[in-house]
Amino acid sequence: MSHFAFSIDQAPFQNSFVEDLRGENSFDKRPRQVPGYHYSRVEPTPVADPRLLAWSDDLARHLGLERPAERGPAVDVLAGNRVVDTMKPFAARYGGHQFGNWAGQLGDGRAISLGEISATDGSPWEIQLKGAGPTPYSRRADGRAVLRSSLREFLCSEAMHYLGVPTTRALSLVATGDTVVRDMFYNGNPQAEPGAIVARVAPTFVRFGNFQLLAVMGEIDNLRSLTDYVIRRYYPELGEPSSDVYLRWFEEVCRRTAVMIAHWMSVGFVHGVMNTDNMSILGLTIDYGPYGWLEPYDPDWTPNTTDFGSRRYAYGQQPQVGLWNLWQLARALVPLVADPESLRKGLDEYSATLEQTRHAMLLRKLGLTDQQEPTDRALLEELLEVLAESEVDMTRFFRGLSHAAPVVLTSPATADETFRTLLTDAAYSMAPAEESSLLDWLQRYALRLRQEPAAPAAVHETMLAANPKYVLRNYLAAQAIEAAEAGDLSVLNRLMEVLKTPYAEQPEHDELAAKRPDWAREKPGCATLSCSS
Template structure:
C-alpha cells in the first residue's frame, strides 16, 4: 500500500502484529497480586490483571479505518478476521501483552473521593508504530479489575458507541483526544439504571478498543500525594517528564514547576477548543483530566444545540457544576488541585513560583477562548472591543435559541454585505433567528467595521471560517438514532457516522439526506444523558 508517497506494509493479521517487547510502564511499581478486587492499594501505579473476555455471540460493531491504518499499522481488512473481533473482545491477546489496570484517585463534583482507578479497563500493552509513536492499547468494558469496587466491569453498547464516535469526531474537529479503534458487542446481559430512578433495564455488554499515548491523569498524581506515597509520586513525575515531556531535563531542579506549567497550559488550550466547538464534558472531575491535555473519558458529553451557556450535558449534574459556560473555571480549579498534588515535591521558593503561575491561568484561559472565537468569525488580530463583539453575538444566540454549530457555519456561507438581507437569511435556518433581536443590525455593522479594520477580504474571511466551523458535530440526537439501530443489530448508521466525521468540515451528501446539518428534530431537545454506562 502506498501512503503519502511512501510504500508501507500494513499488518494483515495478529500474527504479524505484536506489542512492543517491553512496555515502558514496567518501570513503574505494579501490584502483581492480580485478579483481586481491593478497596485500597498502596505504593503502586498499576495492578496486573487479566481481562475477562466477552463470550456470547460476539460481533464487530464498527472500526476506525484511520486509527487502524495510521496508528496501529493494520490493514483495514483485518476487521474481517475473527481474530480481530476476539482481540477487541479480550479473548485473544497479541504477543507481548502485559495487561494492567491503572490506579488513580480524583475530585468528583469538587470533593475528594479517594482511590478510584480503572475499574473496567485494561491497558494491554504498548505499540510503537512506523512513525515511531508509542501508543498504549486499552480495552474498556473488559471485566473487573482490583479497582472495580461494586461495578461489574462491563460497558454497555450505547455508551461505547457514543465514545467511539466522539473520539474520532473530535480528532477530526481538531480537539486533542484519545482515539478509538473498534467496538464489539455480545449477547451477555448487564443491568443498568440509566437515570438512577429505580428503573433498571437489561442491556448488552460491549467492549471499546481505545488508544492513547498515555492514560495518566491528574488523579494519577493526586492519589499518591494524598496518600503520602511521595517516593512513588516523585518516581512517576520523573517518568512522565522523561517519556512525555522531552523538552524538560531531568537534571533541571525546577523540572516539576516546568511540568506543571506545561500541563496547565495544554489543559487550558484544550478547554478553549471545547468552548469553540460547543463541546461540554459531562463529568469534568480530576480523574477525567489527562496529563497530556487530551479529551478523556467522554461519558455524558454533549455538543450544545441551541446556544445556552447554562447547558448541562449530564442529567446527574443537578447543580450545573459542569455547565458549558462554567467549564473554563472548573478546569482552572482542577489545575489548582494538580498544583496541590505536586506541592510536596517543591521547595518553598518553588511553591511561590507555582502560586504565581496559578494566578495567570484565568487570564490565559480567557485570552485563548477569545482567540478561538475570533478565528470562528474570520479574524486573526485581537483588538480593543473584540471581546464585546464576541460576547454580543453569543448573547443574541442565547436569547434567540440560535444553533451554535450552524450559526457560525452559516455566518461563513453568507457574504458579510448580505447579513441584513432577509431574503438571503431565510435560507439559513439558524442564522436567520438572529434577525429577531433589534441589536442584530448594530452587531453586523460593527462586525463589518472590524473586518475592514483588519483588511479582511470576503474570500479570506470565508476561507478562514470554514476551516474552523464544522458542518457536522456528533449531536446527541444523531448518536441516539445510530444507537437505536445498533441495539437491533443494525450497525450501518454507526459506521456511516465514522465516515462522515472523518471530514466534518465538508458537506456530505448522505449526511444531508439524513438532516444532520438541519434544525434538530423537536424530540431531540428532551434527550437526557447520565453517567450510567
C-alpha cells in the same frame, strides 16, 4: 521509517508503565484498596461472542495495524478474550475529585490497558479496553460497558480528532454477545442491554488523579517516580527531572489543558463530567461519558443529569473548572518542588493561554484578524451575550455566518436580508426583541468585517475552516445506537464517514447538519444523559 502492517494479535507490545513503575502482581480481581502501587496486573474477562462492529481505518494505518475480520484472533484480542505473549495487561490506580468532593481511590474499574505499540512514526501508543471486566478498582460494579455508551465513546473520540480538538482516540468497537444490566438514569429502572468493548488509544491514560491519590496517601516516592516517568517519556524536551523541571512541566500541562478547553468552547462541546480523574496529564480529552454539543447556545447547559442540581460542569463553567482541577494537581505536586508558591506560575499560564486561545479562535470563527483591540474584544463579548439571550443553534449560526460574510462584503445592500435568513435558519425560536438584538450585533459586525484587508473569498475560506458544519449531536448518536442495537450498522458507518470531514460541505448529507428535531428535545439519550455506562 519502514513499517509493516500487523494484525493486532501479532503486533509486538511494549509495557513501559508496568516495567518502569511499582505494581501489584497478584492478578486478584476482587475490589479492594491497593495502597503502595501505581497499578494492578489483571487480565480481561472473556466474553461470549466477540464481533467487530466498527474500526477506525485512519488510526489503524497510523498504528500500522491491519483491519481485522468480523470474527477471529484479532477481534478476540480487542474483546479481551486473548492476551498475546508480549502484553502485560494492567489496571491503573488513581483517585480524584468527583463533583468537587474527594472520592479517594477510584482507578480503572472497567478499563484494562494491554500495553503500547509503536506507530508508523515510532511514537508509542497505549491500547486500552473499556468494558473488559472487573479489576480491583471496580468497587461494586461489573467492569462491563453497554453498546450505547461504547458507541458514543468510539464515535466521539474520532469526531473530536477530525474537528482538530486534542483527544484520545478509538480504534475499534466490538460487540460482546453478552448483555449488561444498567439503570440508565439511576431511577430504579434497570434493563438488560447489549454489551460492547471499545479499544481506546492514547500515548498514555495517566490523569490528574494518579498524582492526587499518591500525594493524599503520602506515597511520595511513588509520586516522584510517576512524575519522572511522565516527564521522561512524554515531555523529554524539558530535560532530566528536577525541582525546576517539575515546575516547567506543570506549566506545560496547564498550557495544554487550556488549549484543549479553548477548543471545546470553540466547537460548543460540553464534557459533562470534568472530575479530576477525567483530566489527562497530556491535555487530551478523555473519558467520553455524558457529553454533548450545544444546540441552542446556552452557557448553563449540561448534558449530565447527575449535574442538574449544581450545573458545575455546564458549558460556560468549563474554563473555571479546568483551573480548579489544575489547582488540585498543583496541591499534589507540592512535595516535589522546593517552593510551592512557584506552582502558581502554571495556573497563571493556564488563565492567560485559555483567554488568548479562545479569543484567537473566536476571531477566526468570525473571519477577523487581531488588529482592532480592544474594540474587537468588546464586539466578541457582546456576541456571546446576545447568543445566550436567544435560542440560536451554535453550530448552524457560525456555519451560516461563514456563508453570509462574503455576501455582505460583496453586496452590502443585501446585508439585512442575508442576516435575517441566517437567523431563520439557525434559530429554534426567537422573540422579536431577541432577533432585534442579534440583527443589531450583526450590523456592527458587518461594519467591522468591511475593514478586513482580506478578500471576501479568503474570509469565506478562513471561516469555513473554523466553523464545522457537522458535529456529533446527541440525537444523531442516539439514532446510530438504536440502529446498531437492531443490527443495522449503516447509520453508524455513514455518520463516521461524514464526521471525518466536518468542515466540508458534503451536501448529500445536509440532514446530518440539521437543527435538533422537536422529538429529540426531551428524549433520554438525545438531550440528557447520565454517568451510567
